[in-house]
Amino acid sequence: MRTLTLLLFVSFFSFISCSESVLSDVDISDPGTLKVKVKIQQNEDLDKEIQVFIRDKNNKPVDLLTGQVIVNNTRTRFERAQVNALGTRGYIYVPKSSEQEFEITIFWNSNESFSFDINEDNGFSGFFRNYAYGINNDGNTEFYSKSYNLKPSPFYEDKIDVQIKIPY
Secondary structure, X not given: OHHHHHHHHHHHHHHXXXXXXXXXXXXXXXXXXXXXXXXXXXXXXXXXXXXXXXXXXXXXXXXXXXXXXXXXXXXXXXXXXXXXXXXXXXXXXXXXXXXXXXXXXXXXXXXXXXXXXXXXXXXXXXXXXXXXXXXOOOOOEOEEEEEEEEOOOOOHHHOEEEEEEEEO
């Protein structure tokens, strides 16, 4: 009986912790209520993603009701990330092999937006292109990781968090 109770508790907690924010059900008028994190990810198989995570103050995912996220003129979908992200939900863009710079526009509603660039000028030097050089003597992939903030922005704490994780 204890095991069943514990299993039900864990299942319920998992469901609650993965649920979307109540902000997903309303038209956002104040972008300061949104936390924005951009993850630039590449794995050892050289799969790449630009992951734009929008969260509320409680870190619950926000699926913008009347908004959208555009990366390099492509509207992204709210879905589960696949590269280095354990299925976290956000706006996911899979770059073409030649893309090394990214213009990201976040519409928090149908009329208001903020655009910013991820490129060499603000800390992203590009994706890794040759897997053989990213393997250490033990046969394990070594990763380059970096975190920084883009400021100013209209979002929570006047910033956009950027995290990079790519093999080198």
